[in-house]
Amino acid sequence: MKTIEYHQFGEQLFVEKLANGLTVYLQPKRGFHKTIATLGVNYGSVDSQFNLAGKLISQPAGIAHFLEHKMFDKKDYDVFELFNQTGASANAYTSFTNTNYLFSTAGNLKKNLMILLDFVQIPYFTEEKVTREKGIIDQEINMYRNDAGNRIYFQTVADLYPNSPLALDIAGSVDSVSQITLADVQTAYQTFYRPENMALFITGNLDPIETLDWIKENQKQKPAASPIDVTRHVPIPAAAREAIHQHSMQITRPKVAVGIRGDDVVPTGRAGVKYEMAISMMLDLFFSETAATYDDLYQDGVIDDSFSWEFENERAFHFALLSADSDNPDEFITKIHQVIDQIPEKLPKLTAAFELQKRELYGNYIEMMDSQEAISGQFNGFLGEPVTIYDEVDILNRLSLEDVLRITETFLKSSTIQSEIIRAKA
Amino acid sequence: MNSQIVRGVQVKTIQTDQFKNNTIIINFSIPSHYANFPKLALLADLLENASNKYPGELLVSRKLSELYGASYGVTVLRYGDQHTLRVRLTLPDDQYVSGNPDLMAQGFAFLKEMIENPFQRDGAFDADYFRIHQTNLSHYLASIPDNKEFYATLKLQALYYGKDRDHGSYLLGDAENINALDPKGLFSFYQTFMAQARIVILVAGKIDSQSVLTLARQFSFSNQPRQTELGLFVKARESDMVVTGRDQFAGSQSILELGYRLPIYFGSDQYFAAMVFDQLFGVSTRSLLFTNVREKASLAYDIHSSYNSLAGMLTVQAGIDPQNLEKVSKTIAEQLHQAVGGHYSDDLLAGVKRSMIDQHRSQSDYLATVVERRYFAEISGIDISDEQWEDSVNQISKADISKVADQVDIQAEYVLESQEAADEDD
Structure with a gap:
């Protein structure tokens, strides 16, 4: 087990890649x-599109989220019943690029951990259950x-990435979900729910050695699956002409x-986190x-307290999104554009x-x-190297205004902007 | 440590080494009276965003950045019959920042400036500053109907309390009343409020009680008699008539809100039984409502209950298809009946209790909860240790829950009914 020390904060991270490919992080x-x-x-x-052993497979939109729901539904019980018995609270969510299953407990860690690993790693899918869901x-x-x-968030993302999987709701549509079959669910599970495509992160009240032993014991029963040849295919067409939607x-x-879509290439690992931090810093400065x-x-009065922005950086895409409630949305768009246009000139002067x-x-x-x-x-356990918030502090400490300038320039040069208004229906 | 610095101004310190941050919370309380709701709501915004020394949002924000991104906020809250203005500042502990800046002392000095020296001239808030926050708050209030769940909750509260506007009105007032306020009148309200409100200062973290007390004494709170005898409990509505309300909107999902009388109050004999009942009935993910309305009958996406032990009130909220309204109402009533009759498994009850205890322990990992518990013990005069709390939950039997469920009495029903309409136009 590898130990990473964060002396300044009196914290530690323990990392181990198990024989079956699952990576475990303990904090x-x-x-x-x-x-x-x-x-x-x-x-x-x-x-939802990937090449499996040379064959292109295309699945209905919303299948990852559907699978997340199905994992809780076992032969004659619901997984929430198990967590209710231990007193833990459990949850799961699906994003554009990840599915996360989690629990929180101040009680029996071992028991809950076994429930978590088993319910995600031992599926139970039937025709009837797929239909009912x-x-x-x-x-x-x-x-x-x-x-x-x-609605405005997902609509703007769709404007930025038309005709791509990002243009569809994470849960899919009523129509696409109705097309999901048992075979689709099984194929998706076997392709992606493999130990080497998963990461387990645990933080809080825990003893690292004891906890790792429990996990190893559990994972012994789940040997690495035979290797498969998978290539993800996330079709992202070139950006559309800038417009107001x-x-x-x-x-x-x-x-x-x-929305500001970047089409430059973001590095992986810590360099990627640095990129994210630099763009966020630039957005903070304006x-x-x-x-x-x-x-x-x-x-x-162009913006009020409803204004907010975010920067999303995931494998295959990255964008910034600035949004607000506004009585004059056209003015909002014009003014935000004006600020964005000033960034290259003003940013170098913002030393203080x-x-x-x-x-x-x-x-x-x-x-x-x-x-x-x-x-x-x-x-995020899938960056190729562990980057905790303690590592992020280190990246922040080393970040210079020159870094921010350089990264902002590549981002903005490659970028296209789309605006979205949701008007009040008369 | 407890100390009174002047009449009606208490200081409480809580020392703990668990956290890397420290927090200061100051609660100003007066009796709940609806005419004050819009005044205190706008005052909170004005105390949050500027002072005479920092005349404008930008300067306050930059001061907070200097204090290592300290989070500062002023909000209004309702504790039963008490109307409270809360000022909160959370700062990193000096141990984690360079140069030993004594952030606690700087934090107190900042709070003194923000609270005692608001942005005003000649007895009136700065007119431009006042106008911006008045406009923003009234915009926010006018847009509440866009948040359907929250809107429905407020409508139920108004229905339930009827003419009792002190408890039925929304705590932030409404747009019309906000717009009727003026800079001079509100400043004079501020002066009266500061002179009359009961004040409790709570400081928690890696702190030294004596130095905190010295810092707290720097506030210039007047040593006049204050409203220290504040009622806490609100009388539960009691009527044989169920009051009903209904509104329509274009959308795809309706919201059903039910308000019940449950005259069991915090600290009374049946308090813990009422808490366990609420979890079992509609809070837990295995609750009677969730299992039988959502999971088994697929009648709702979301359904939950909520018990207010200061108001003797129970509410149920459900997101439903409009055509299922009657079926849902009937199923909810049946679940209440099941709770009265004790028709649920012992396992469910045991699991609910374990969840409550797990969550109670988990909550102590938040600095904010540590302070909140202390404050609640102060205003209720009832200090329940963690052991007592867990014992009391464990002792609750099916018979105790039946006695609680038997007192639940429907008083109000509100439906926000969706009507299918053309969804959008590009």
Whole structure:
């Protein structure tokens, strides 16, 4: 077991790759009562097309999310019943590129860990269960479609990546979900739910040696599957011409978003985290509350407290998205464009603001260190090397304004911008 | 440690080595009266975003960056019959930042400035500053109907309390009342509020109680008599008539809200039985409602209950298809009947208790909860140790739960009914 020490913060990370290919990360938190374990699968909604042993397979949209639901449904019980018996709380979610299964407990770690590993690694799929699940997922899709905030996010992503798997809801549509068959579910599971395509991250109240022993014992029964030849095929067509897209919903206040799609190549591992941090820093310097440009927009009433931005960097795509509620969405789009246009010229002069922002981010990381949710949520086990929030602090400390300038330039040069307005229906 | 610095101003310190951050929370409380709701809501925004020394959002934000991204917030809350303005500042501990800056002292100085020296001139809040936050808050309030679940919850609360607006009105007021406020009138409200409110200062983390007390004494809170005798419990509605309400909107999912009288209050003999009942009935993922309405009958995507032990009230919220309304209402009533009759497995009850205990222990990993528990013990006069809490939960029997369930009495029903409409137009 490899140990990584973070002396400054009195923290440690233990890493071990097991014989069957599963990678285990353990991050003990002294003095804490709770433990959170997350079993991540490197498989999400964009992975519905892939080459398996030379044959192109194309599956209905929403299959990764469907599979997530199905994992809980066993022959004569629901996995939530098991967690209810131990007192732990369990959850799962699917993103564009990942599926995560997690539990949180201040009780019996071993028992819950065995439940987690077994329910994800021992599937039970039948024709009848696949059919029954569709009704529940239809309601979930409808619930998300009713939510305007959710709607503008996914619509803007669709504007940025038209005719790609990103243009479809993570849960798919009522129509695509209705096409999912038992065979699809089995193929997807066998292709992606393999130990070497999974990572287990545990943080909180735990003894690393004892915990690793339990996991090894469990994984002995799950030897590596015979190797398969899989190539993911995430078709992302070239960006469309920049435009303003419009939809309407029954809402009282219009919603507006500006998306910036990068088509440059983001490095993997720590360099990729550095890239993410540099772009986030640049966005902070123009669009956070400490930025003069933000303050002008705020004082002029172009934005209010509903304004927010995010930067998403996943395998195969990365984009920034700035959004708000606005009575004048066209003005919002114009003004945000104006700020973006000024970035190359203004950014080099923001030396003092950069140092101040670095200090703020440093403090934000210290705040995250008290939260097991943040420690697990920030962790991505599929970067080729472990990057915890403690490593991120190190990357932040080394980040210079020159790095931010260089990375911003590559990002913006390659970028296209799409805007989306959801207007209030008359 | 407990200490009174002037009449009606208490300081409580909680020393713990578990966290890397420290927190200061100041609660100002007055009796709940609806005419004050919009005033205190806007005042919270004005105390949060500027002061005379930091005249503007940008300067406050930059000051917080200097304090290592300290998180600062002013919010309003309702504790039963108490209306509370909460000021909160969380900072990294000095151990994790260079140069030993004494962030705690800087934090107190910042809070003193923000609370005692608001952005005003000649007895009125700065007019431009006031107008921006008035506009933003009234925009937010006007857009609440876009969040259907929350909107439905507020509508039920108003229905349930009827003419009792002190408990039926939304705590932030409404757009119309916010727009009626003026900079001078609100400043004079601020002065009265500061002079009359009961004040509790709570400081937690790696702290030294004596130095915290010295810092707290720097506040200039007046030594006048304050409202220290504040009621806590709200009388539960009692009527033989079920009050009903219904609204329509274009969308794909309806929301059903039910309000019940459950006259069992925090600290009373049946309090723990009521908590266990609520979990078993509609909070746990294996609850009677979740299992029988969502899982078995596929009648709802989301359904849960919520018990308010300060108001003697139970609510149920469900996201449903409009044509299922009657079936859902009937199934919910049946589940209540099952709870009265004790028709559920012993395993379910045991699991629910284990979950409650697990969560209670888990919650102590949040600095905010540590402080919140201390505050709640202070205002209720009831301090329950963790051992007592767990013992009390473990002792609850099916018979105890039946006695609670038997007191649940429907008082109000609200339906936000969706009507299918053309969904969108590009």
